[in-house]
Amino acid sequence: MKRAYFFLGCIFFLIGALSAQDKIVKLKIIETSDIHGNYYPYDFILRHEAEGSLARVYALVQKEREVYKDNLLLLDNGDILQGQPCAYYYNYIDTVSPHLAAETLNFMGYSTGNMGNHDVETGRAVFDRWADDCKFPVLGANIIDTTTGKTHFKPYEVLERDGVKIVVLGMITPAIPVWLSENLWSGLRFDDMEETARKWMKIIREQEKPDLVIGIFHAGQDALLMGGKYRENASVEVARNVPGFDIVLMGHDHARELKKIKNIAGDSVLIMDPASKGIVVANADVTLKLRDGKVIDKQIHGALTETKDYGVSEDFIKHFAPQFDAVQDFVSKKIGCFTETISTRPAYFGSSAFIDLIHTLQLEITGAEISLSAPLSYDTEISKGDVFVSDMFNLYKYENMLYTMKLSGKEVKDALEMSYDLWTNRMKSPDDHLLLLRKTRREGANDRASFQNFSFNFDSAAGIIYTVDVTKPSREKVTIISMADGTPFSMDKMYRVALNSYRGNGGGELLTKGAGISQDELKDRILFSTDKDLRYYLMQYIEKKGVIEPHALGQWKFIPEEWTVPAAKRDYEYLFGKVEK
Structure with missing residues (x-):
């Protein structure tokens, strides 16, 4: 009996030790921004092979998903509806078929999108149709419906992976009225990024209690005042002045950036910008240690990864061959x-x-x-x-x-x-x-x-x-x-x-x-x-x-x-x- 009790005690001890063991969760965050219609590795304007493209990004993503599976979060940061003729064709010529920009992002398994100023430039009929075709939320915490006072797009998205709660908050530069005629965005307004971030960070912390907060902002890092009242390129200011962000993903200025800054609370924030056209992606590795379901340690590292080393996804090219041919006929x-x-x-x-x-x-x-x-x-x-x-x-x-x-x-x-x-x-x-x-x-x-x-x-x-x-x-x-x-x-x-x-x-x-x-x-x-x-x-x-x-x-x-x-x-x-x- 004593031996039996001893063995039972050992078993219970081992069970208790295992239950108390820390859990490690690894996440991969990949951002694209300012794709500007470069869905294919082909320039329809100059008629030759092109750098970057979503087809190259997808080859990279397919490789990374072999390791990270569902723990890979793929995020797009806007300006995807303007640039190459394949965007123009599905904006204004073929308005009946599902929008190619939505179809490609759906196929690649994006978790969220975000609005860019050149997406707004296409007009509400186009960007609302595109957002409806997307099978993931397009974000815009500071894009406000002037009639209801509510956000026109979802302000943030909650994603749960392996017991970790991630919140992605999306915003756009508010300087839209300085560039675009009001008929393109009638019924909307674009609020200040920092004020908006303060408002939603409070709500996110109180209601969602996240383990990781990602800001995805279609704005660059060199802040300036435009038109006497719009804070343009305020991404770094928001990261610094609004505590709570772990990662801030930038876009809009087409300039690569990778750095860490300290916010006013003394916490580190990873800042990344992959420039444009899918030539590089912003690539973050996040390792979280959980004990009893709570994060006790968080390690975040970033890199700007060249897509050229991964080749072109043949699955992508084959799947979207009919749309390629339609655009080729149009531009020819x-x-x-x-x-x-x-x-x-x-x-x-x-x-x-x-x-x-x-x-x-x-x-x-x-x-x-x-x-x-x-x-x-x-x-x-x-x-x-x-x-x-x-x-x-x-x-x-x-x-x-x-x-x-x-x-x-x-x-x-x-x-x-x-x-x-x-x-x-x-x-x-x-x-x-x-x-x-x-x-x-x-x-x-x-x-x-x-x-x-x-x-x-x-x-x-x-x-x-x-x-x-x-x-x-x-x-x-x-x-x-x-x-x-x-x-x-x-x-x-x-x-x-x-x-x-x-x-x-x-x-x-x-x-x-x-x-x-x-x-x-x-x-x-x-x-x-x-x-x-x-x-x-x-x-x-x-x-x-x-x-x-x-x-x-x-x-x-x-x-x-x-x-x-x-x-x-x-x-x-x-x-x-x-x-x-």
């Missing part, structure tokens, strides 16, 4: 012919055929007196010869509307002054740079790696004759000589100005900070807006004309030319390697 349609090759490269150094073609089309479509436009792609070209639908995505990158606005002569000049301040260096010797360039290139931000500022804010004008003296100080570089037809230009006269809706709504702040027009006054200056995006009208125009003879209008130049011409050659070689013949 011929719409006209160009007699010359045009490139954005010369646009940074003076009047150029590429930008002046857009100016010419904007003036002819609107009947305006002056046109403002910028290079929307950092480095692109359209070859002479037959022009196809695919080329239109090179000619005009974004789905902006075309506005006609009333601006005074002085406001036009002041907007240009700010543009050239963003664009050009102040030359103090012939050996200086002409352009305002970064000292080091920013990794993962190839669309502006060499410029200090975004090239899509480098507006030039047509309809007026002017010079830009790069030896002059800020706000004193532009001299407007006359209208293009030789008639006088007046600072006091109100002009009809053609420009895109991004600029007309305050994007880049050339009209607000530059021209001094208040954010609220901008909409009263709009005389006319197209109801479709500018690319649609450009396609119509080219198709109607048949043959386009692009050429530089020669209506503006940098001076003094004995300095700027050699400097332009040097800067061209710095940016692009060699001068075009």
